[in-house]
Amino acid sequence: MAIDCLVLGAGQEVGKSCVVVNMNGKKIMFDCGMHMGHHDHQRYPDFSRISRTGDFDSSLTCIIITHFHLDHIGALPYFTEVCGYKGPIYMTYPTKALAPLMLEDYRKVMVDRRGEEEQFTSENIEECMKKVTAVDLKQTVQVDKDLQIRAYYAGHVLGAAMFYAKVGDSAIVYTGDYNMTPDRHLGAAQIDRLHLDLLISESTYGTTIRDSKYAREREFLDAVHKCVTNGGKVLIPTFALGRAQELCILLDDYWERMSLKVPIYFSAGLTLQANLYYKVLINWTSQKVKDAYTTRNAFDFKHVCSFDRSLINAPGPCVLFATPGMISGGFSLEVFKHWAPYEKNLITLPGYCVAGTVGHKLMSGKPTKVNVDRDTQVDVRCKIHQLSFSPHTDAKGIMDLVNFLSPKHVILVHGEKPRMIALQGRIQSELGIQSFCPANNETVSIPSTHYVKADISDTLRRHSKCPNFKFSKTDSGENSDTGFMPTPLNPLQVFDDRVTEGILCLDRSKKAKVVHQDEFLGMLGAEKHELQFAYCCQVPIGNLGNAIETEVANVLPVIDNGSWLHLLTGKLAIELNDVNIQECGEHIQVESISISVCLNDDCPHRISETNLNKSEAVYFCCTWLAADEPLARNVISTLRKLELSTNLTTAG
Ligand SMILES: [Zn+2]
Ligand SMILES: [Zn+2]
Ligand SMILES: [Zn+2]
Incomplete structure (x- = not known):
C-alpha cells in the first residue's frame, strides 16, 4: 500500500496551495488556494487532474482548509459553485468566520475595480461557506468510518491550523502555514508527538534563520517614525486580516508611548469589521493578549481610524494600511501610484511577495520605474522598507518541527525551489529522513504503514508469567518526588521487570504468531545450540x-x-x-x-x-x-x- 500525494499547487512556488492525498483509498484535498501572481487559468489548481469527467464528489472524500489566506482558500468558491464539488469541507471556526471577508474583498478587487471577468459571485461565496463544517482545535472528527482528522494550533493567522489525518494504520500531517515563535497577537504552533508516515510542510523561509524579533520590530518603527517626522506618508499594503492586526498592535502601542499625533488609517471598513471578529475570537490569540483582555482588548486600537479616498492627496504626514497586500491591485495600487513618486514617502513591504505582483517588482533591487499595468508606468522615488518579521516559521522552526514529529517522510511545499532543495538536503543529512519537494502536478508515492496482528503462544505466555523480582536499596529519598513527606532511610524496593522475548513466525497459510524459543526449535525439529x-x-x-x-x-x-x-x-x-x-x-x-x-x-x-x-x-x-x-x-x-x-x- 502507498500514500500518493498529488501536488496541484504550491509545488516549488508560493501560491494556490493544493495537495490531494490518496491514503488507503481515502482522497483528501488539503487547501484549495489561488495564485495572486497569475490572471489566467494558472491562477487555480488544475482540478481536471483529480477527475477527467468532473465527478469530484466520487473522487474526493473531503476538503480541509488550513486558514483564510487566499493562497489556501481562494479557489474554494470556484471549486464548489462552478466546478460543482458537493462533498464535506472542514476548517476551524475562526477560518469559517473570516474566510468570507477575505474572499469578498478579493472578488471586489478583481471584478469591481480591475474589471476582470467574474470567477465567482458574492452568492457563490455564501453558498460555498454553507457547505463548511467548522471544527475546534484538537477535536477528533470522524469524516467517515475510516477517516479521522484533527486540527492543531498553527499560529500564523487567526484560526490557522495544522491538520492530522489518519486512515487505518497510516497517518499524515499537513501543516499549512505556521509559525514556531509567538508574535504579538498569536501564539506559537502546538502539536502532539504523533506517529506519522508523512509530514507535508510549508517552507517559505527554508533557509532563513532570524535574529531577535525585538530588533526587527524596532527597525520597522524607526523607519515609520522617521518618515512621518519629515512630513512623509507611509503606505502599508496588507491583507485585511493577519499582518494588519499584528502591525496595528505594534504601531498603536508605539504611538501611545511616544505620544504621536499623526493619524493612522485603515483603507476600508472591512478591517474594522475584521477587528471586531478578532475581539470575539480572543481565545485563539496569544497568551499575552488573552491575559491583558480583562483590562483592555488589544484590538481596541486608540489611534486608528478609517480612511477616506479624498485624503489620498491631503497635505501632511499619515500612516495608511491599504488592501490588498503585495500591491497586487485594488486600493493599495491606487495609493501607490499617487505616493511612490515622492522621496519623503515610505512603502513597507512584507518579507515575502508573490512573483507577478508590484510588491515583488519593488523588492527586486531598487527600480526607478515600475510598470503597474499595460499602459501605466510609475516613477518610484519613495523609500522602500522590507519587513523582516513574518508570520511564517524560519528554517530552524521547520527543522525543529520535523525533528519533534520524526515522520518517516517529508514533503516540502509552499516555497521557492532553491531554498526547498537546500532544506530537503538538511532534513536528509541532519535528521536522516527521506524528503521531497515536488513541482506542480507531480505525484510522490511513499509506502504506508500496515500493522500485522500476531497471537502469542500458550508456552510463551506461561514463561512470561514467572515474576522476575529485583531488589534495590534507594538513597535517603532526597531526590525523590515525595516532596516534604518524610521517607524512611534506605527502604528496600522491589521491582518486577518482566521482559518477554519470543520469535515471530509468519507462515503463509496461518496467522502470524509469536512463540517461545524452545517451541520454535520443536517446530523446526532442530537441536539447541548455545553460543x-x-x-x-x-x-x-x-x-x-x-x-x-x-x-x-x-x-x-x-x-x-x-x-x-x-x-x-x-x-x-x-x-x-x-x-x-x-x-x-x-x-x-x-x-x-x-x-x-x-x-x-x-x-x-x-x-x-x-x-x-x-x-x-x-x-x-x-x-x-x-x-x-x-x-x-x-x-x-x-x-x-x-x-x-x-x-x-x-x-x-
Ligand atoms: Zn498563510
Ligand atoms: Zn500561504
Ligand atoms: Zn585463560
Whole structure:
C-alpha cells in the first residue's frame, strides 16, 4: 500500500496551495488556494487532474482548509459553485468566520475595480461557506468510518491550523502555514508527538534563520517614525486580516508611548469589521493578549481610524494600511501610484511577495520605474522598507518541527525551489529522513504503514508469567518526588521487570504468531545450540607478585587463587551496581558470566597485550552467553582498570 500525494499547487512556488492525498483509498484535498501572481487559468489548481469527467464528489472524500489566506482558500468558491464539488469541507471556526471577508474583498478587487471577468459571485461565496463544517482545535472528527482528522494550533493567522489525518494504520500531517515563535497577537504552533508516515510542510523561509524579533520590530518603527517626522506618508499594503492586526498592535502601542499625533488609517471598513471578529475570537490569540483582555482588548486600537479616498492627496504626514497586500491591485495600487513618486514617502513591504505582483517588482533591487499595468508606468522615488518579521516559521522552526514529529517522510511545499532543495538536503543529512519537494502536478508515492496482528503462544505466555523480582536499596529519598513527606532511610524496593522475548513466525497459510524459543526449535525439529564467548583478561598486580617471590609473603596474607577472586569480588561489587555477584570457590559467577584465575600460559582466549612479566600480572578467564554481552563488556572493562596491588588492604 502507498500514500500518493498529488501536488496541484504550491509545488516549488508560493501560491494556490493544493495537495490531494490518496491514503488507503481515502482522497483528501488539503487547501484549495489561488495564485495572486497569475490572471489566467494558472491562477487555480488544475482540478481536471483529480477527475477527467468532473465527478469530484466520487473522487474526493473531503476538503480541509488550513486558514483564510487566499493562497489556501481562494479557489474554494470556484471549486464548489462552478466546478460543482458537493462533498464535506472542514476548517476551524475562526477560518469559517473570516474566510468570507477575505474572499469578498478579493472578488471586489478583481471584478469591481480591475474589471476582470467574474470567477465567482458574492452568492457563490455564501453558498460555498454553507457547505463548511467548522471544527475546534484538537477535536477528533470522524469524516467517515475510516477517516479521522484533527486540527492543531498553527499560529500564523487567526484560526490557522495544522491538520492530522489518519486512515487505518497510516497517518499524515499537513501543516499549512505556521509559525514556531509567538508574535504579538498569536501564539506559537502546538502539536502532539504523533506517529506519522508523512509530514507535508510549508517552507517559505527554508533557509532563513532570524535574529531577535525585538530588533526587527524596532527597525520597522524607526523607519515609520522617521518618515512621518519629515512630513512623509507611509503606505502599508496588507491583507485585511493577519499582518494588519499584528502591525496595528505594534504601531498603536508605539504611538501611545511616544505620544504621536499623526493619524493612522485603515483603507476600508472591512478591517474594522475584521477587528471586531478578532475581539470575539480572543481565545485563539496569544497568551499575552488573552491575559491583558480583562483590562483592555488589544484590538481596541486608540489611534486608528478609517480612511477616506479624498485624503489620498491631503497635505501632511499619515500612516495608511491599504488592501490588498503585495500591491497586487485594488486600493493599495491606487495609493501607490499617487505616493511612490515622492522621496519623503515610505512603502513597507512584507518579507515575502508573490512573483507577478508590484510588491515583488519593488523588492527586486531598487527600480526607478515600475510598470503597474499595460499602459501605466510609475516613477518610484519613495523609500522602500522590507519587513523582516513574518508570520511564517524560519528554517530552524521547520527543522525543529520535523525533528519533534520524526515522520518517516517529508514533503516540502509552499516555497521557492532553491531554498526547498537546500532544506530537503538538511532534513536528509541532519535528521536522516527521506524528503521531497515536488513541482506542480507531480505525484510522490511513499509506502504506508500496515500493522500485522500476531497471537502469542500458550508456552510463551506461561514463561512470561514467572515474576522476575529485583531488589534495590534507594538513597535517603532526597531526590525523590515525595516532596516534604518524610521517607524512611534506605527502604528496600522491589521491582518486577518482566521482559518477554519470543520469535515471530509468519507462515503463509496461518496467522502470524509469536512463540517461545524452545517451541520454535520443536517446530523446526532442530537441536539447541548455545553460543558462548570467552576472553582471558590480564590484570597488572604491580610489585605484589615480586613480594611473594622474594618471600616477604609472611607480612602479607597468603595470595592464592581464592584470594585473587575474593579481591576481584570486592572490586566488582563497588563498580557494578545492582548486580548479583557470587563467589563459588574456583570461580565468580555474575549472571551467565564465569570468571576464574587462568594458569594456562597458552590459553586460547588470551590476546597478547603489554609484555608484562609473569610475576607482574594475573590472568582472569571469563566466559559468558550472548544474552549477557552488555554486562560482560562492563565486567571486562572493570577488570582492565584494576590494579590489584594498590588497594589490597581495604579490599582484603
Ligand atoms: Zn498563510
Ligand atoms: Zn500561504
Ligand atoms: Zn585463560
